[in-house]
Every structure is written in structure tokens, then in C-alpha cells.
Amino acid sequence: MVSEDNVITSTVVPTAEADEKLKHFHKHEKAKNVLEKTFAQCFIWIILIVMYIPIMVLIAYSFSSTTNIGTDYGDFTFALYRDLFQNKEIMTALGNTIIIALVSSVISLILGTAGAIGTYYSKRRVREVIENVTQIPVVNAEIVIAMSLTVLFVFVGNYIFAGNSIFSFWTLLIGHVILSLPFVYLSVKPKLQQMDPALYEAALDLGCTQRQALVKAVLPEIMPGIASGFLLSITLSLDDFIVTAFTRGAGLLSGDKTIETLSTLVQAKIKKGPVPPEMRALTTLIFLLVLAIVIGMTIYQNVKAKQKKVRKGRSSEDK
Amino acid sequence: MSSNKKLDAVNPDHVIGAKAIEHHEKVKAKHFFSFKRKYMAIPYALFLLLFVIIPIFIILVYAFTETTDDGNLIFSWSALVSFFTSTDKINVLVVSLFIGVLNTIICLLIGYPVAYLLANKKYNTNTVLVMLFVMPMWINFVLRTGATRDVLSWLGINGGNYPYLATMIGLVYNYLPFTILPLYTTMLKLDRSQLEAAADLGANPFHVFIDSVLPQSVPGIVSAAEMVFMPTMSTYVISDTLSEGKITLFGNIIYLNFSQSQWNEGSFMALIMLILVGISMFLTRNIDKDETRQGGALW
Numbered sequence: 180m181v182s183e184d185n186v187i188t189s190t191v192v193p194t195a196e197a198d199e200k201l202k203h204f205h206k207h208e209k210a211k212n213v214l215e216k217t218f219a220q221c222f223i224w225i226i227l228i229v230m231y232i233p234i235m236v237l238i239a240y241s242f243s244s245t246t247n248i249g250t251d252y253g254d255f256t257f258a259l260y261r262d263l264f265q266n267k268e269i270m271t272a273l274g275n276t277i278i279i280a281l282v283s284s285v286i287s288l289i290l291g292t293a294g295a296i297g298t299y300y301s302k303r304r305v306r307e308v309i310e311n312v313t314q315i316p317v318v319n320a321e322i323v324i325a326m327s328l329t330v331l332f333v334f335v336g337n338y339i340f341a342g343n344s345i346f347s348f349w350t351l352l353i354g355h356v357i358l359s360l361p362f363v364y365l366s367v368k369p370k371l372q373q374m375d376p377a378l379y380e381a382a383l384d385l386g387c388t389q390r391q392a393l394v395k396a397v398l399p400e401i402m403p404g405i406a407s408g409f410l411l412s413i414t415l416s417l418d419d420f421i422v423t424a425f426t427r428g429a430g431l432l433s434g435d436k437t438i439e440t441l442s443t444l445v446q447a448k449i450k451k452g453p454v455p456p457e458m459r460a461l462t463t464l465i466f467l468l469v470l471a472i473v474i475g476m477t478i479y480q481n482v483k484a485k486q487k488k489v490r491k492g493r494s495s496e497d498k
Numbered sequence: 499m500s501s502n503k504k505l506d507a508v509n510p511d512h513v514i515g516a517k518a519i520e521h522h523e524k525v526k527a528k529h530f531f532s533f534k535r536k537y538m539a540i541p542y543a544l545f546l547l548l549f550v551i552i553p554i555f556i557i558l559v560y561a562f563t564e565t566t567d568d569g570n571l572i573f574s575w576s577a578l579v580s581f582f583t584s585t586d587k588i589n590v591l592v593v594s595l596f597i598g599v600l601n602t603i604i605c606l607l608i609g610y611p612v613a614y615l616l617a618n619k620k621y622n623t624n625t626v627l628v629m630l631f632v633m634p635m636w637i638n639f640v641l642r643t644g645a646t647r648d649v650l651s652w653l654g655i656n657g658g659n660y661p662y663l664a665t666m667i668g669l670v671y672n673y674l675p676f677t678i679l680p681l682y683t684t685m686l687k688l689d690r691s692q693l694e695a696a697a698d699l700g701a702n703p704f705h706v707f708i709d710s711v712l713p714q715s716v717p718g719i720v721s722a723a724e725m726v727f728m729p730t731m732s733t734y735v736i737s738d739t740l741s742e743g744k745i746t747l748f749g750n751i752i753y754l755n756f757s758q759s760q761w762n763e764g765s766f767m768a769l770i771m772l773i774l775v776g777i778s779m780f781l782t783r784n785i786d787k788d789e790t791r792q793g794g795a796l797w
Contacts, residue, residue, distance in 0.1 A: 212620070215620075215621070219615045220621065223616065230674060233646040233671070236645065236649050237648075247648075248652060293538040295542075296539075297535060297542065298542070305536075309542070312550060312551065313546065315550055318775050318778065319728075320729070320732035320749065320771045320775060321729065321732050322749040322771070323732070323752075326557070326752060326753075326765075327553030327554055330557060331549070389535070414636060418635070420640055420735055421732070421733065421735075421749070445644060449640070449644035449739055453644070454648055458644075462641055469637065473626065473629040473630075473633060477629065480625070
């Protein structure tokens, strides 16, 4: 009996101990995880805050009456915002920038999507050639793209237009399209690869013409790729400086003067002195707009994800 | 006549056969002229040919020619000779390469841990935070550069006194978002079960990182490096603004040569950049970076 008791106690005691140990271990692990997470969050936020210092300083000084940042703050005022909208130079440049971004992105979107679809159904050798050429503007230095295009335009002007300069809105547009075109192609291509290849054939079998099959069966499948390509095009075009500086001519909203976009105008200004005060107000407005878009998009995606979950849950209940 | 009618009446198959053949011919004709899906690539291919291939070809021509007094182009090594005999130009190339490499390394050193932590559900579940990191991309970069310069000179780090420090800070500020985005996209696709398996099999966190996380994230690293290195050498606005003209990068002298209508020298230097691009393409040809580059995680 004694020995049996001993056996029992000897088996029970270690398990209790182990339990205790395990509990302790879990507690320890949890504490460690919390610590790790706090540390990670701190790191992320510190980098983020440092990254935003220049933009935040501009925003803070957009409500000030002083011309130079870093000097006496002066009064809190919205005067710079009023000045911004009355500044014809900046408004023209802003208009130019937006028009060029939209027009070049739409052209890139059409050419790039058609190109991606066409290339996808081409022979392998043709596809490989087109794909390799597509890579060139992606990896190429912007200055080389800009310079080679400019040389081409001068060449064409000299030999085809009898020595007249062809630099205008159109040459600028071509430059921007070349910048963004490969990115539309590269955004659409993976969606085509993910698509069910039988989809198009099925649409044809069900009586669609080829055009209908493309528009009704293929296009919806690759829409996400097209959309991300379009947004990427706009981003690239809005931010471009070098290609714009090389390929622009007179015209558009600038009239007889050389086209100024936001990039070229700001560059000309900051070469001589600090960022113009009105630009601080503009930065604030752009920042708020982008922030609103970002938050809106995140909310939209979350809602969509939730709807998907609900739908999934329902369908599994039905089964 | 009547016999024909009779024949038709007797042998309807015959008529149907003829109609079928006729129809088939029509379809064939239609197919011969009709649209094929692959034709959609023609405008795209033409555009690339006209504005990518031909311009590069013209650059090649200008790099190895010189203009005679009567305006003819003749073959010449003069641009090559003038580049390799000019210590100034070689210096600029070396400095540009150095700054390019340094900027790439710093951006990767900061961007890698940030992307790793952002993509890891254990540390971060907030997608808005990710967007905040890439948001500066949508604020005009010239404007951001100007702001950085103004703030730096406010802090006493102006281009006049510390041209290299100011330029490096400006470059890192500008390219960090472009580094974080491809890295983040790759990190999202990390095979978590492999990492857990490695840990369960006794690998310490350091070895899990070296043997599993790092190899899996190579495409992102390469993609990020490509997005930083060449543009650093080529985008002269940042160095020009932040060093107050004290640092000349390779893109800058191409621009200068070009604006002084020394096309042959300018073209030769553009050719050198093209060769650098070619080398980087060759070195990374086996790594699939397409997906990481489009920023698919964002939209």
C-alpha cells in the first residue's frame, strides 16, 4: 500500500510541477511577446516620424506668415492658402501637371493593356522580344530615357520638319507615356497569367464575338491589374522631373511660354531660395488629399474583406 | 430545268452541302481578314520600337561619331577618348557609383527591418501604417527635397558646410519608400510555416533569419536595390539642391554636356549608364522581380 501511495504521489507531484512550470513559461512567453511587439512598434514609429519631419515642418509653417521656415513663426493665419489660389504661376503648373498625368496615364492604360493581351496570345519568340524591350524603360536611368528621346525629337525636327523644333505638349506626353507604359504592361501581365485560359474560349462557344469575349470575359478578370497600372502611371507622371525638363516645349495652359509642371516650377524656385511660402500650403493640401484617399481605400478594402467573410460563412452554412 | 428542280428535290443533301461549303468559305475569308488577339500588341510594339529602341540606337550612333564642319557625321573615338582622359569625368563616375552604393545600402538597412516588422502579423496588423510609409511617394519629390533642404539648413546641416551629409540624408529620405514597398511585398509572401518549422527544429532566431527569411526575401532586396541605385546616379535634382551644387553626379554631367550641345560626349556617357543598366539586368536575370515591382500589395 505504502509503495502504491508513493507511486501515485510521485506521479502526481511532477505533473503539478510541470503544469506550474508550463503556466510560468506561458506567462513569460506572453510577456516576451508583448515586449517584442512594443519594441517593434516603437521602431516603426520612430522611423516614420523621422521620415515625416520635413513634410510636417512645411505643414506647420503653412499657417505662418513668415517667409522662411525656422525663423520666428509670426502669426497663425490662412493667408498662404489665399495666396496659393491667387498665384497664377502655381495654378497653371498644377493644372498642367494634372492634365499631363491624366492624359498620359489614359494613353498608357489603353496601349499597355492592349499590348499585354496581344503579347500574351502571341508566339513565344515574339513574346520574349516584347517582354525584354519592356524591361528597358523600367530599369533604365531616367536621364538616359530623357536624353535619348530628346535626341530623337531633335533629329525628327531637323530632318522631317525642316529644322523646326517639335518640342511641345505632344513630345512631353510621349515622354510620360514611355515612363509609365511598361508598368501598365507589367501590372496586367500577371492577371492574364492567373486567368482561366478556357474563359475566352467558353465565351466564344456561348456565342460571343471575339470583341465581346474580350470585353465581357477577359477584361473583368484583368481589371485589378489595369487599375493598379493606371494608379502607378499617375504616380510616376506626377512625380517626374527629368523627362519633363528635357522633352517639354511651349503650350498647354502656359500659352507661348514653356510648359511648367509642379516639378519644374518648384525646381526653378528652390534653386534660388527656400521653398516658396505658397508651396507650403499646397503641400498641406496634397498631404490631406492623399491621406484621405489612403484612409478611404483602407476602409473600403476592410469592408470588402468583411463582406467576403460573411459570404463565405453563409455559403458554408448552406452546405 | 425541270430535271434540275427534280434533282434538288430529290437530293436535299446536295444543296445543304453546297451551302455549307459556301458558308465555310465565308468564314474562312472573314478569318483571313479578321482581327486576331495578337494584333492588339502591334501599337504597343510600335510605340516601344519608335520611342525606346530607335532613340537608344541614335545614342549609340552619336557616341561613336563626330560632326564634321560640313555637318556630316563620321565615325570617331573622340567621345570615348575625351571621357577616359578626363579625370573630372572619371571622378564624377566614381563618386556617383560610391554614393549610389552607399544610398542603396543605407536604404536597405533601414527599410529591411521596417518591411519585416510591418509584414509580420505578430508585430503589426495595421495596413494604414504601411500606407503611411509609402505616402511620401505621392507628394512631389522636388517639393520634398526642397523641404528637406530647408529643414536641414535650419538644423545647421546646410549644403555649404556638409555637402555629402546633406545629400545622403536627402537621398535616403527620398528613396526609403521605394525600398520599403518591394521589400514589404516580398515579406508578405514569406513561407511562415517554413520559418516555424525551422524554429521547431531547433534553429535559433538568428539562424532562422539567415537561413530562411533572408534567402526568401532576395527578390525584394534586388528589386529595391534596382529602384534605388540607378535613379540615385541619374536624378541630379536631389544632389544639386542639397549640396548647393557642390556635388556633381553622373546624371548631372550628362545633362550639362547635353545642354552645352556636346551631344557626342553626352551620348557616350549615356551609353556608360546603359552598360551599367545592362550589367545589373544580367546579374539579376534569374530572379523574378516582376511581382514585387508593381506595388501589387498596395492597391
